[in-house]
Amino acid sequence: MPSYVIAGASLAGAKAAETLRDEGFDGEIVLLGSEPERPYERPPLSKGYLLGSDSRDAVYVHPADWYPEHGVDLREGVTVTAIDPGAATVAISGPEGDGELSYDKLLLTTGASPRRLNFPGSDREEVLYLRTVGDSDRLRSAFQPGTRVVMAGAGWIGLETAAAARTAECAVTVLEPQPGALQDQLGPELGAVFADLHRAHGVEFRFGEIAVEFRPGMVITSGGAEIPADVLVVGIGAAPNDDLAARAGLETGNGVLTDEALRTSAPNIFAAGDVANSFHPLLGQRVRVEHWANALNGGPAAARSMLGQAVSYDPVPYFYSDQYDLGMECAGLPSPGRYDQVLYRGDPATLEFIAFWLSGGAVIAGMNVNVWDVNDDLQSLIRAARPIDPARLTNPDIPLTDL
Ligand SMILES: Cc1cc2nc3c(=O)[nH]c(=O)nc-3n(C[C@H](O)[C@H](O)[C@H](O)COP(=O)(O)OP(=O)(O)OC[C@H]3O[C@@H](n4cnc5c(N)ncnc54)[C@H](O)[C@@H]3O)c2cc1C
Secondary structure (H helix, E strand, C coil): CCEEEEECCCHHHHHHHHHHHHCCCCCEEEEEECCCCCCECCHHHHCHHHHCCCCHHHHECCCCCHHHHCCEEEEECCEEEEEECCCCEEEEEECCEEEEEECCEEEECCCEEECCCCCCCCCCCCEEECCCHHHHHHHHHHCCCCCEEEEECCCHHHHHHHHHHHHCCCEEEEEECCCCCCHHHHCHHHHHHHHHHHHHCCCEEEECCCEEEEECCEEEECCCCEEECCEEEECCCEEECCHHHHHCCCCECCCEEECCCCECCCCCEEECHHHEEEEECCCCEEECCCCHHHHHHHHHHHHHHHCCCCCCCCCCCEEEEEECCEEEEEEECCCCCCCCEEEEECCHHHCCEEEEEEECCEEEEEEEECCCCCHHHHHHHHHHCCECCHHHHCCCCCCHHHC
């Protein structure tokens, strides 16, 4: 009986296991995860779960009995410590000691880990990160009315956490080395919309500054400011957990390199989710996408590839966020350098609009803010990759489908 091993029991890994069974695979599936939890989704950890509106049960990918019912051998708290691609084995370490497993096919869904700060006081317990459900629990208990929160980083994690902290009536200061919020993710135009949203909710930004020291009750910044702080929350990005693959001799570079079928450079080893840096046929280059939808869809795509089906994984990157009463979905990759123009349908000041990022007159990314049921149309516009008349694009009376 063939044995398929999945290293990394999170969204991508659990969805891959589900797809293997849905597609009729009746061999052994072993799902190995370092965390002492069954697979769960991370977006609620900075939103509903952190705010206390989502229950713990709401974050799991499957109910606990789904795994035995589908013959998926889920092993919690078990880390894959090495891969031997020649022998087709993985070394594991867990509550029952060390061991070895043989695989016919191996999927790496080891995800990413938060980048860490290293300065005087950065190892204190008041310096917090956000990746796991335990991290979210720690933040939730720290976020009490009046808690002084300093946030390092004005990216998605930083801003969603700032929103949760303000909702819990904390005082919030965000430090960001760049001149604005979400610069790498959205560029300055839309970054400013999000910074204004947070200012309107009482968040103070200090752009061009980073934290250089934490003392009890205080964060010292690179500008020499002493900011009162009960906690420092660090949200400065994540790095792919690709060390395991690199040590095994697989090609890596900002993640595990794969082709469009999510095959790595080693035979019978695949990668998906945050850890995979995959060739994207639509974009014509490799991309590593750290978004929920990429784990949701990439795990199943890798599973189909493991089963020998022809796979060309080319979704338009998709991301969503909720902050205060702003909900948005974003399609495409609107990072600086990829676009030369930003246009709007609706007024960004009303927080109900669609933004389009264009390059050479064609839409390369689009974001719907508090406007719903249009993201598929935005993705179609991006896929079409054709110049569009700006007057029609910005005219709310013309359905996006007519473009
Ligand atoms: C707080 C937070 C909020 C987010 N919000 C959004 C959002 O609103 N929208 C959005 O699109 N995306 C969001 N994301 C991103 C999204 O959650 C990730 O893209 C997604 O979790 C990636 O899933 P994954 O399965 O690839 O990896 P991960 O979720 O990183 O899981 C990988 C798992 O593998 C385990 N592992 C690592 N190494 C090993 C090993 N050697 N052996 C065994 N197990 C191992 C890890 O412990 C982990 O459990 C958010 C992320 C976070 C942290």
